[in-house]
Amino acid sequence: MYPGTWAAQDPDKPALIMSGSGEVLTYGELDERSLRLANHLRARGLGAGDVVALLSDNRPESYEVYWAALRSGLYVTAVNSHLSAPEVSYIVSDCGAKALVVSAALAGTVADLEVDVAERLAFGGAVPGYDAYDAALAQAGAEPLPEQPHGDDLLYSSGTTGRPKGIKPPLPQIAVDEPGYLYPTMFAPSYGFDQSTVYLSPAPVYHAAPLRFGGVIHTVGGTLVMMEHFDAEAALAAIEEHRVTHTQMVPTMFVRLLKLPAEVREKYDVSSLGCVVHAAAPCPVDVKRKMINWLGPVLHEYYASTEANGATAIDAETWLAHPGSVGRPLLGVLHIVDEEGAELGPGEVGTIYFEREARTFSYHNDPDKTRATEHPEHPGWTTVGDLGYLDEEGFLYLTDRKAFMIISGGVNIYPQEVEDLFTLHPAVADIGVVGVPDEDMGERVVAFVQPADGVTGDDALAAELTEYARARIAHYKVPREIHFRADLPRTPTGKMVKGKLREAYRDVAVGQ
Known part of the structure; x- marks a missing residue:
């Protein structure tokens, strides 16, 4: 399912609410505006497998661009809005974008871009050299697309260990309204996402997890509440105001919440929370234990990567019995391997590999780095360079990045x-x-x-x-x-x- 499914049932239901401004994007609006943009891009010559790049702060239009791509067989490359103009230019050029959509809030960065992109749109205000986004949508028309092949994201690593790498999965061989796309299939049943879900997203939309999880919420017909930027007390206020049922945070957000004065934390009603997902970085044991003591056993952790080559998961009760673990496999089969490629036993630290039936990603324009992720003897085993170990029961514990x-x-x-x-x-x-x-x-x-x-x-x-x-x-x-x-x-x-x-x-x- 996708926004069009829910627009047909309840067009006035909020698909997205901005927690700061209160701006609302309904399912009817999300469906129509993403359709108009898809028609516009198709008229400009973009076809299945082409790339539309997005440079935006946290705004509703970001999901219009996302769904325009996913309903027309395009890749969407959401670019880190904090990067410098040369860094943005590199990503937009490297991904081969045929269209670039930008937020006027980033006009300073946009003015210095050096990219060869024919189709340029800007929302939220005028940007020199860019056509007005709303005008383009108004002219595009909202006639149904003759077909809606499922698109995907082509995202770039954060560059914590070097230049960002484009992570390109094969396009799903399904239509946008057919089941089988990885993220709804894996995460919706794991965390109970459905039409009643109110999901708070406090992180930047360009990052893999916030972007993808927001998309999952739209596939199940829930409501996404997006913060313009993270603030610990503002997050608690948003949970209370919107009766948030689910959220996803990273450990640094937990630390900021825990360092709020007790009287601040206690004045907000967060009893609506039934699931707090966390990932992206290892969570210190003391931090997680304090969060569970405060919110109850609602924390759910997963370990995965933008490459989506595998994943583990663990709930709060299981974690309390295995403190520090990131769980057992949710996707793929785990192997811990030494420098020579031999598999290690319980308690021995090595490189983490996930075994899948087929390769799930490649690094765009970099076959050497792609090959470097493969086990020398098992091509179906891939790694993103993290280190860890398994205990006797098969629970995974992370130690660090190999490069660190x-x-x-x-x-x-x-x-x-x-x-x-x-x-x-x-x-x-x-x-x-x-x-x-x-x-x-x-x-x-x-x-x-x-x-x-x-x-x-x-x-x-x-x-x-x-x-x-x-x-x-x-x-x-x-x-x-x-x-x-x-x-x-x-x-x-x-x-x-x-x-x-x-x-x-x-x-x-x-x-x-």
Whole structure:
């Protein structure tokens, strides 16, 4: 099913509500406007397999573009709205977009783009060089499409370990109103999404999980409440106002919620919540336990990637019996593999592979990186480079990204473990840990810390944090250096951009 299904049944039902402005997009409007845009793009020569790129803040039009693509066999590439003009230009060019739709709120970035795209539309205001989005829709007409082959997304990795990679799945061989698309099939029954669902999306729409989960809500006929941007107290207010039943957050959002004063958290009625999904980054055990103590056993975690090569899932009750685990397979068969490709036993850390019947993705324009994801002896096994281990019962535990692992004196150190240690420390607002070259040990552990409001980042605080760590983890894992910053480079979905931390350390080293 898709928005047209629900528009025929209840055209006035809200498909999307903006939590800040209160703006509403009904199912009737979403169906008609996405159809008009699909007609417009088809008239401009876009056909099945072509790409429409979207550069937008969180606005209702983003889902009009999404559904226009999915109902006409197109790929939609939602571009990170926080990127610089050269970074956006790279993605729009690399994906081969034949159309680019932008928000006028990003006019400054748009003005500096260097892209060769014939069809350009802008919504939310005038943008030089771009046709008016609403005018194009008005002229397009709303006659039904002769056929509606299912499209898909072609999204780019966040670039935390290097240049973003385009992740291109094969197009689903179904019509948009036929069952079988991966995300509704996998997640709707897992989390109880249906017509009664009111889903709060607090994250940027360009990211894979918010974009896809919002689409899932529209396939089941629920209502998507989208925040313009995340604010901890505003999220609680939105849950109370809209009687939100489901939401999805990332661990950094949990931390911000938990650091609200108790009287702030307690003044909002969040009893409507029946399911709080979290993913995107490992959640520190203490953080998750506090969330369960506050909200009850409504937390559901999954581990997956934009590549969608596999997934695991775990509910709150099971997690309490297996704290720290991200669950057992929801999609694919799990294998933990060593550097030589041999499968490892329970408790042994290695690279995580998922086994599927067929390859589910490729990296756009990069066959070498695509091949590098495959197991040398089992082509059906693929990895995105994460490390972890299985316990005796087959539950998966993450340790870190392979690219982030620090090898100091021949010993493996996982930065995530060190970062988790400090997550709820009252003097720490945020922390990122990296390995830097060391002549003696090969690498040494370095931490960048954003002090909490009102806390001074100085030698005294560094000494306090060092002693705190030495009392709780092995001494070889304790950061040898702590550097303080006003803020740290996280993506809006909570992932630390380790490359920028390493660049920051090079600047520090030059200044020493």
